[in-house]
Amino acid sequence: MIGAGSWGTALAMVLARNGRAVNLWARRPDLAQQINEQSENVDYLPGIQMPRGLVATADLAEALSGVEAVLMVTPSSTLRTLCQAMRPHMPASIPVALACKGVERRTGYLLSEVVGEELPGHPVGAVSGPTFARETALDHPTAATVAFPFSYADRLNPETSPAVRMAISLSGGGFRAYVSDDLVGVEVGGAVKNVIAIACGMMSGAGFAENTRAALITRGTDEMKQLAQTLGGSRETVTGLSGAGDLTLTCSSTTSRNMSLGYQLGQGIDRPSCFEGRPVVVEGEVNAVSVTDLAHRIGVPMPICETVNAVLHKGADLQEAFTALWARPIEAEPNALDLSLPHPAPDLPLQFGEI
The missing domain is CATH 1.10.1040.10 (N-(1-d-carboxylethyl)-l-norvaline Dehydrogenase; domain 2)
Known part of the structure; x- marks a missing residue:
C-alpha cells in the first residue's frame, strides 16, 4: 500500500483483516515509526487499532520487496514522480491498482495512463466507490468497484485476472468488492x-x-x-x-x-x-x-x-x-x-x- 493517509491506511486495514500481509508505505519516517509502535495511525485515523499483518515503512524498496500487488493512494499531482521513484524496486509484471482519483493537469491523462507510462509492463487498474475512510477502517458495510482491462485470457479464466484477484483480496467482513472491465x-x-x-x-x-x-x-x-x-x-x-x-x-x-x-x-x-x-x-x-x-x-x-x-x-x-x-x-x-x-x-x- 503506497500512501499512509486515511484512505491508504483504511484499505491496508481491510487487506490485513482478510489475512493478507501488507506493507504500508508512509512518506514520513516518523509516521511509519508511530504506526509500528502504536498499531494506530494517530494522524489520520485516531482511535482505530490496526489488525495484525500490517507493517509500515518509509523505505520504498522495503515496501515493494516481494509484493504480489500494489495499491496506490497518493495525491494525483505527485503520482508521476512517485511512480518514477518506485520503478527500480517493482517486482516484474505485478498489478498496480489506483485508489486515488483525478486527471493529470499537464497532459490530461487519466491516472492509469500516467502509471502505464511510468511503470510499463504492469497491469494497471483502479479501486473506487462510495467509501469514507473512517467508516471503512471501522469495518462498516462498504462496497467498491475494482476495475482492470480484461485480456482474452482473463475472459477465459476470470478468476486469475488482476481485477478478480484484487476483488477477492479486498472482500471480507464489511468490505464487498465488485469487478469491472471498464477502467x-x-x-x-x-x-x-x-x-x-x-x-x-x-x-x-x-x-x-x-x-x-x-x-x-x-x-x-x-x-x-x-x-x-x-x-x-x-x-x-x-x-x-x-x-x-x-x-x-x-x-x-x-x-x-x-x-x-x-x-x-x-x-x-x-x-x-x-x-x-x-x-x-x-x-x-x-x-x-x-x-x-x-x-x-x-x-x-x-x-x-x-x-x-x-x-x-x-x-x-x-x-x-x-x-x-x-x-x-x-x-x-x-x-x-x-x-x-x-x-x-x-x-x-x-x-x-x-x-
Missing part, C-alpha cells in the same frame, strides 16, 4: 465527482437545500457520463458504485473534504482561511482545472465543472457564476433530443442570502 468509466467517475461535490458544497454553504443538491448530483452525473463515453468508457459504469454511488456520498456530507471546501466557500470564507488555515489537499480543487481542460480538448460540455473552476481559479464571483449556470439555455433530457432554447429570464439572479 475508463470508473476513473472518470472518481475524478469528476470531486468537482461536483465542491459545487454541492458551495450551494449548501450559501444556504440552499435538497432541491439544489439533487439537481447538481443528477446533472453532474450526466457530465460524468458524457466525458466517460467520449473517452471510450461506458455510460452505464457511471451509474454504478464508482460513479453515481461515490458522487452521492461525496455530495452528502462535509466529511468529504471536497464538499467541506465548497461549503466553506459558500459561506463566504476565503480560500486561505478554509479548514482553519490548515494546508488540506482537496483533489476536486486540483481536478477542477484538469477535468475542464480535458473537456475543452475533446469538446465535451461540462458546465458545472466549468462553474467550479471559474470560482476556484479564475476569480469568478460565486453568486454570479451559479446564477449564470442556472440561466443557461433550456436543454433536453435525455441528450438524444436535440434541443437548445434561450432561457426566458437569464438576468433574474438566484436569491443568495434570502433563504
Whole structure:
C-alpha cells in the first residue's frame, strides 16, 4: 500500500483483516515509526487499532520487496514522480491498482495512463466507490468497484485476472468488492465527482437545500457520463458504485473534504482561511482545472465543472457564476433530443442570502 493517509491506511486495514500481509508505505519516517509502535495511525485515523499483518515503512524498496500487488493512494499531482521513484524496486509484471482519483493537469491523462507510462509492463487498474475512510477502517458495510482491462485470457479464466484477484483480496467482513472491465468509466467517475461535490458544497454553504443538491448530483452525473463515453468508457459504469454511488456520498456530507471546501466557500470564507488555515489537499480543487481542460480538448460540455473552476481559479464571483449556470439555455433530457432554447429570464439572479 503506497500512501499512509486515511484512505491508504483504511484499505491496508481491510487487506490485513482478510489475512493478507501488507506493507504500508508512509512518506514520513516518523509516521511509519508511530504506526509500528502504536498499531494506530494517530494522524489520520485516531482511535482505530490496526489488525495484525500490517507493517509500515518509509523505505520504498522495503515496501515493494516481494509484493504480489500494489495499491496506490497518493495525491494525483505527485503520482508521476512517485511512480518514477518506485520503478527500480517493482517486482516484474505485478498489478498496480489506483485508489486515488483525478486527471493529470499537464497532459490530461487519466491516472492509469500516467502509471502505464511510468511503470510499463504492469497491469494497471483502479479501486473506487462510495467509501469514507473512517467508516471503512471501522469495518462498516462498504462496497467498491475494482476495475482492470480484461485480456482474452482473463475472459477465459476470470478468476486469475488482476481485477478478480484484487476483488477477492479486498472482500471480507464489511468490505464487498465488485469487478469491472471498464477502467475508463470508473476513473472518470472518481475524478469528476470531486468537482461536483465542491459545487454541492458551495450551494449548501450559501444556504440552499435538497432541491439544489439533487439537481447538481443528477446533472453532474450526466457530465460524468458524457466525458466517460467520449473517452471510450461506458455510460452505464457511471451509474454504478464508482460513479453515481461515490458522487452521492461525496455530495452528502462535509466529511468529504471536497464538499467541506465548497461549503466553506459558500459561506463566504476565503480560500486561505478554509479548514482553519490548515494546508488540506482537496483533489476536486486540483481536478477542477484538469477535468475542464480535458473537456475543452475533446469538446465535451461540462458546465458545472466549468462553474467550479471559474470560482476556484479564475476569480469568478460565486453568486454570479451559479446564477449564470442556472440561466443557461433550456436543454433536453435525455441528450438524444436535440434541443437548445434561450432561457426566458437569464438576468433574474438566484436569491443568495434570502433563504
